[in-house]
Amino acid sequence: MRVGVVFPQTEIAADPAVIRDWAQAVEGMGFDHVIAYDHVMGANLASRPDWKMPYNHDTPFHEPITLFAFLAGVTTTLELASGIIILPQRQATLFAKQAANADVFSGGRLRLGFGIGWNQIEYEALGTPFQARGARLDEQVDLLRKLWTGKPISYDGRFHKVTDAGINPAPVRKSIPVWFGGASQASMDRVARTGDGWIPVLPAAQAADKVAEMRALVKQAGRDPDAVGIDNIIFVGATLGGPVRTPDDAAADHAAWKQAGATHLTIHTMGAGLKTADEHLAYLRRFRDAIG
Numbered sequence: 001m002r003v004g005v006v007f008p009q010t011e012i013a014a015d016p017a018v019i020r021d022w023a024q025a026v027e028g029m030g031f032d033h034v035i036a037y038d039h040v041m042g043a044n045l046a047s048r049p050d051w052k053m054p055y056n057h058d059t060p061f062h063e064p065i066t067l068f069a070f071l072a073g074v075t076t077t078l079e080l081a082s083g084i085i086i087l088p089q090r091q092a093t094l095f096a097k098q099a100a101n102a103d104v105f106s107g108g109r110l111r112l113g114f115g116i117g118w119n120q121i122e123y124e125a126l127g128t129p130f131q132a133r134g135a136r137l138d139e140q141v142d143l144l145r146k147l148w149t150g151k152p153i154s155y156d157g158r159f160h161k162v163t164d165a166g167i168n169p170a171p172v173r174k175s176i177p178v179w180f181g182g183a184s185q186a187s188m189d190r191v192a193r194t195g196d197g198w199i200p201v202l203p204a205a206q207a208a209d210k211v212a213e214m215r216a217l218v219k220q221a222g223r224d225p226d227a228v229g230i231d232n233i234i235f236v237g238a239t240l241g242g243p244v245r246t247p248d249d250a251a252a253d254h255a256a257w258k259q260a261g262a263t264h265l266t267i268h269t270m271g272a273g274l275k276t277a278d279e280h281l282a283y284l285r286r287f288r289d290a291i292g
Contacts (some may be wrong), residue, residue, distance in 0.1 A: 001258045004033030005284055006233065006268040010059050012277040020074045022277045029288050033079035034071070035266050036064040038086055041122045053119070054239065065098045072106035079109050083199050083233065083266070084181035086117035088133035089126045092140040092160055096147040100171045108172030113199045114141065115181040134186060141178055141194060148175050179229065192217035197229030204256035211260040231264030232257050237271025244272050247283060251290035
């Protein structure tokens with residue numbers, strides 16, 4: 001099982017040197033990948049006193065593809081994964097180009113996790129409809145995969161039209177792995193039909209049942225279950241309302257997901273009271289030691 005970390009962007013300085021040192025330290029510890037979250041806009045709480053969602057305009061978020069272009073130049077082995085990018089609020093053809101460039105700069109180390117999102121404020125600000133975002137996502141992924149071949153294509157879909165054109169450069173592998181986030185039935189069905197992998201956020205007690213369920217869905221879709229990865233994110237902080245958890249707690253979750261047959265695991269250290277990049281790294285070292 002490949003083990004990675006979530007980039008703790010809401011809790012470390014927006015300083016290129018700090019980000020470089022954090023990434024190189026994570027790589028030096030032997031972690032396999034780094035996942036970055038995605039939010040373009042944050043709500044102003046002054047005009048929304050009843051806002052209940054986890055992020056707002058004071059929460060720092062780096063744009064993932066731009067971040068990955070930077071990380072590609074300061075790391076050599078870390079897989080760079082989004083978890084998740086809200087693709088339906090983006091222009092698909094432009095995103096295909098941006099992702100291809102980041103993949104080229106990293107030497108083929110890009111993995112993309114997509115989802116439909118929940119923040120209507122972002123959709124409004126980016127000029128895209130909140131409705132039908134699931135159908136839009138399905139079509140976008142189909143279009144991206146065709147564009148990433150590097151060959152000219154013609155495409156006439158419900159939301160997108162391309163007339164005999166292509167992008168250059170193409171990704172290193174002429175494709176980029178596409179994973180989907182979310183544990184709803186619709187999300188799991190999407191993974192089973194077309195995903196290269198699944199990014200749930202589930203407690204370890206559900207690991208065995210959910211891995212088995214996903215494998216069954218993939219098989220029902222006529223695909224090889226072993227070809228679809230599973231990367232669960234472990235929250236050790238109070239971000240989701242639970243208690244702060246120790247590295248040993250996280251190691252126990254690691255063991256449960258490994259036993260269940262997950263291919264990847266990612267540890268999320270935000271919300272655990274860690275105030276600096278060094279404190280996040282110290283927690284990760286203790287987790288690394290706990291899992292051997």
